Amino acid sequence: MLARLIVCGALLCLSGAASADHHGPTCGHLRSAFYEYGALYYKTADGHWTGIDKDVVDEVARRLGCTIEALTDSRVRIWAGLSGGSIDMSVSAVATPEREKMGRLVPYLAERNYVLLQASAPDNMHSMDDFLANPALKIGVIKSFRHGKAYDAWLAQLRARGRVYEAPDYEALLRLFKVGRVHAVMAISTGWYPLFKREPLRIMDWAPPKDAVIGGLILSRQHIDEALAERFSQTIRAMREDGTLKRIFERHLNPELAAKLLNF
Incomplete structure (x- = not known):
């Protein structure tokens, strides 16, 4: 069963009233699906959900005057929900x-x-080709994730050789x-940073310099029309321009990594 909580918990938001930043009609009640992943969405020590994705959705909801109900599930079931119409939107999605x-x-x-390597992995792992050339090595990914062209x-070559394990979640x-x-x-x-703070990791950057992965809100075409989608887009642009996105990123990452997330 999907875990539920109300993302926008202020009384004004729950009543559908507009915030000071709100222009135009409110966007009503929407269902946004989240998935647990590193600094994007995680539980605090007292059991509350937090993270970059939650903070972004909270702020968008405040500015647009929405009530956004959060559903926590696996990425695979989230895509099924979006396709089937049971979910209105989701977070940090990569376009295909x-x-x-x-x-x-x-x-x-x-x-x-x-690529995060085990300490026991061979020392001569300096590229994707090096990893591919060693038939004993296997890699794990999250099912349905996209990782950029390179x-x-x-990974398609590794899958063809039976060397990829697909996990349902992080x-x-x-x-x-x-x-x-x-x-x-x-x-x-945003996935490895919380781990890196606790234990040493072999973090390998093997992709081309410009092989970035752009993540964003994905808004269901079944339930969110083009006009409302444009208001979401305008709100995110305003959050970038006024420094809100930067502050959200720095709340959960160090300043160097936070700055890189703004290069979309």
């Missing part, structure tokens, strides 16, 4: 032609994918890594 048929993407962060082509991926079922995992900086 198939996904853009079901939703409009509103970018708010730019990421890079990295990594996706590389926690399951980390378990594969920690118990040694895989020698490497794919992770973006």
Whole structure:
């Protein structure tokens, strides 16, 4: 069952009243799906959900005068929900032609994918080709994730050789890594940064310099019309211009990584 909470909890928002930033009609009650992943969406020590994705949606809801109900689930089930019409929107989504048929993407962060290597992996791992050339090595990814053109082509070669494990979510991926079922995992900086603070990691950047992954809100075409989608887009642009996005990123990452997320 999907875990539920109200993202925009202020009484004004719950009543549908507009915030000071709000222009035009409110956007009513929407359902946004979140998935647990590193600094994007995680539980605090007292059990509350927080993270970059939640803070972005909270602020968009405040500015637009929406009530946004948050549903927490796996990425695979989220895509099924968007396709089937049971979810109105989701977060940190990467566009593909198939996904853009079901939703409009509103970018708010730019990421890079990295390969995290086990300490026990051979020392001569300096590139995707080095990893591919060693048939004993396996890698873990999250099912349905996209990693950019270079990594996706590389992973396709590894899949053809039976060397890719697909986990349903980030926690399951980390378990594969920690118990040694895989020698490497794919992770973006918002994924590995919380781990890096706790333990040393071999973080390999093997993608071309411009192979960025752009993440954003994905708004269901079934439930959110073009006019409302444009208001979401205008709100995200305003949050970037007034420094709100930067402050949100720095709340959960160090300043260097936070600055890179703005390059979308």
